[in-house]
Amino acid sequence: MAIAPSRQPDHPPEHEPEQIHAEADSSPRAHETLKHDDAFVVVDTHGDIGAFGNHGDGFFFNDTRYLSRLELLIARRPPLLLGSTLDRKDLQLCSDLTNTDVYSNGSLWLHKDVVHVFRTTYVRDASLRQRLVLTNHSNIDLYLPVSVFFDCDFLDIFEVRGMRREKRGTVHRAVDSSDSVSFSYTGLDRIVRKTSVHIDPEPQSLRETSAFFRLHIPAKQSRRIYVTALAEGDRLSPPCSYIKGLHDAYLRLRRSELQATSIEVSHPDLNHVLKRSMADLRLLITETADGPYPYAGTPWYSTTFGRDALITALQVLWLDPSIARGVLRRLARFQASEHDAAADAQPGKILHEMRNGEMAALREIPFGLYYGSVDSTPLFVVLAGAYVAATDDKDFLREIWPAILRALEWINGPGDPDGDGFVEYARETEDGLSNQGWKDSHDSIFNKDGSLAEGPLALVEVQGYVYEAKIVAARMASMLGDDVLSRRLKAEAVDLQRKFEEKFWSPDIGMYALALDGRKNRVDVRSSNAGHVLSSGIASSDRASRVIKQMLDATFFSGWGIRTIATTEARYNPMSYHNGSIWPHDNAMIGAGFARYGKSEQLESVFNGLLDAALNMSQARLPELFCGFRRRAGRAPILYPVACSPQAWASGSMPYLLGSLLGIEIDGASRTVTLNSPHLPERAGEITVRNMRAGEGAADFVLRRENGAVKIDITKCSGGAKVVLA
Known part of the structure; x- marks a missing residue:
């Protein structure tokens, strides 16, 4: 056990550092994400931001990085990590740190493991809050040099992801007071974005990017330092104390939990995974003007997405219908009202993605309000039908009925430009997404020989969503007394089902084809997309059974889950984003189809695979996706390196599978x-x-x-x- 020297050398190693950067660390640090509404932070397990070249870290607000560095040094050195824990509610990261050996003028000035630092972090009300509790475990008083470095670059989130820009705005830094520093950025969009950093207690010295303390910590006692970064902050001090802000966060979370259905499972492993799933979902919920809305995932998709939120709301409808209500109201408000080729928008189409950063405002990216998804519109109708069936909320149905009618008009109009009854897509702008189903990477829709399929493309799963949308819309029309529309929609659904069976079933592969290409030829690739068809009910019972059998054979089912395509396909790669990986939400959609056709025993295999995968992952959390390698005894699933975690529809997957079972x-x-x-x-x-x-x-x-x-x-x-x- 290390013991502090009987007295400290007279000269500590540094009185006031001059923009010192931490000494190189040979091992990368793990990261966690904390979020509240439109703000989130990617922070390493030490509690630092931007340490050791981690350029993706940061405190973000509305798609802009409002803090790019926050780094703690003790006597000029980064502390050692003892351990870190993300609490079960996903609200607070707790990091336990200690000091390294510190030498001054050739003498040991401070033994390692003498000072314990308990560093806690949370995000609340567009602010990043940290508390440092430094405890002196030696038997002498310490005068400890402590430095906190901070900086802000105001990068757009797409710049953080790697996009290059020829020009940027200007960052300004200023010391406002003895305990406060401000940063401002005048963007090319003429918007001024601001961050203020507050330090409590007042440091010995404060500069534009650093605060320095020489803390007097008596033996066996502690001292506290609070650091607050406020996005868009003109305030001279934080809005409330660290403790009150955290207490308010827990109260809000508790209120939302009490409103929802709760599940307790006697088996501890499954109970742990379900609790983590719901905690992650609560983390991703943002309170918007329209109600609660699950942002798609952190760090890259912490914003309004259409498809992701619609599927997430469907997954947990049986637990919390208020999420579906918030999603429907928000997407109805942003439903496209006119044609805009640059945004892939047509009247009645439901939003794909919304961005609020500088690059979106300048249209350097097309995603300010972007409508390039072919499935959000039918899924909007499907969710509306499911919500109304579960809640009997006729007043809300009347509120959004005009949006539902516009969505149906898009399905039968711009969504089916050649009038063959199938909804298809082709992007209208080169800057938009080339593929506009849930598998939206450029190479995800391909022919049997591996060549990319040429559009316009009619995806197999989208026809199932359209079929279900017309069935539930017919029911809603009847509820509102429009029997003529109800009968028409039912007839259209029957006609679509007939055409679907004729055109999409492929005898060559023994299942439904991935898509129809621009020439109406089948894209004969065995894909998980065909499994989504089952949840809609469009498939015949016989063919559904054949699809289910294939989904569970070794070419699809890895032991951890169902791959996005079979191992026999030309572009299969277990490390790819969409061509051989395993997506939890994909498995959950397929699993719901298994249950619909009475195959619950087969569904349990998928359920157990994902459960085992979650138990082998950090925090028992299912990420956006993981690699599709075959399961081997004694080995965990192989992670996809840049998968979002948590991701909303991954978080909803296990509850959805349980509800289906x-x-x-x-x-x-x-x-x-x-x-x-x-x-x-x-x-x-x-x-x-x-x-x-x-x-x-x-x-x-x-x-x-x-x-x-x-x-x-x-x-x-x-x-x-x-x-x-x-």
């Missing part, structure tokens, strides 16, 4: 929760569900296995709710 169907009008042929996974044990809502009613119940059958104990019903085991 349990056969949950919610009828808000009759306030009935039905469990259709529920399949309780062996690795679940007993499941306790509280506050499951059906319309104005709510129910608590417990599911368990008994003599090979699923039994239910209904413990509470209110508001006329009923729970039925069918």
Whole structure:
């Protein structure tokens, strides 16, 4: 055990550093992400930003980096990491650090492991908050040099990702007071963006990019330092204390948890994964003017995305319908109203992506309001139908009905330009996405020989979404008394189903083709896209069974999950983004289709694979995707290096699969929760569900296995709710 010297040498190693950078660290640091609404931080496990050349770190707000460096040095040296923990609610990163050996004038001035630093970090109300608790564990008083470095470059998030710009605006730095520094950036878009950094207590000296302390820490005592970075901050001090801000964050989270359905599983592994999934989802929820909205993922997709949010809201509809309401209202507000080729927009089309940074404002990228997704529009209608069925919220249906009608008009109009009944896409701008389904990388839609398919392209899964959209829209039209529209939509759905079976089934590959190309030829590639078809119900029972069988053979199922394409395909690469990797949300969509066709036992294999994958990953968190290598005994899944984690639709995947296994169907009008042929996974044990809502009613119940059958104990019903085991 290291012990401090009986007295310190008279001269510490540094009184006040001159822009010292930490000495090189031979090992890379792991990172965590914290978020609140439109602000998030990518911080390493020490609590630093931008240390050792980590150029992707930062404190971000509205697609701009408002802090590019935040680095702690003790006696000119980076502290050693003892350990770090992200709390179970994803609100706070806790880092335990200690000092290294420190020499001065050839003498040991401070033994290592004498000073413990407990460094905590959270994000709240467009501010980054840190608390440093430095404890002297020696038996002598210390006069400890402590430096905090900070800086801001105001890079657009696309610059942080690697895009180059010929010109940028100007950054200004100023010391405002003895404890406050400000940064401002005058952008080419003529917007002035500001960051203010506050230090408490007042440091011994403060410069534009550093604060220096010589802390007197008596033996066995502690001292605290607080650092706050405010985005768009003109305030002379933080809006509230560190403790109050954190307390308010926990209270808000607790209120949102109480409003939602809760699940408790007796098996600790599954319970841990489900709790992490819901904590990650809560982290990604942003309170917008339209209600709660799940941003797609951090760090690169922490903004409004259409497809991602629609699928996420579908995944957790049975747990929290308020998310679906927020998503629908926001996307209805930003629905395209006119044709804009530069944004791939047509009237009625639902948003793909929204960006708020300088590059979007200047149209250096097309994603300010960008509509280049072919599936967001039918999925908008699908989610609306599911939400209304579960809640019986007719007032909200009337509110968004005009947007639903415009979406249906797009489906039958610009979405089907040649009028053959299939929705297809072709980008209108070279700056837009070349592929506009969920597999939107440039090489994800290819022919059997590996050549890229030429469009316009009609994706297989999109036709399923359109079919389901027309079925649920017919039901909603009937609810509103428009029986003529209801009958027309039903007829269109029947006609689409017939054409789909004729055109998309490929005898050559024994499943539905990936797409139809611009010449209406089948793109005969075995893909997970065909699995999405099942969740819509468009597939015939016989062909659905054949698809399910293939999805579970060794060419698709790795042992951890279903790959995006089969290993036999020309562009298969387990390390690719879309051509052989494993995406949790993809598996969850496919799994919901398994359940729809009564294949719950087969679904359990997918469920167990993803559960095992999560348990082998940091924080038991499923990332955006991971590599599609075959599962081997004693080895964890291989990570995809730049996958977003957490990612909203990955977070919703395990709850969605569990709901599919349990056969949950919610009828808000009759306030009935039905469990259709529920399949309780062996690795679940007993499941306790509280506050499951059906319309104005709510129910608590417990599911368990008994003599090979699923039994239910209904413990509470209110508001006329009923729970039925069918």
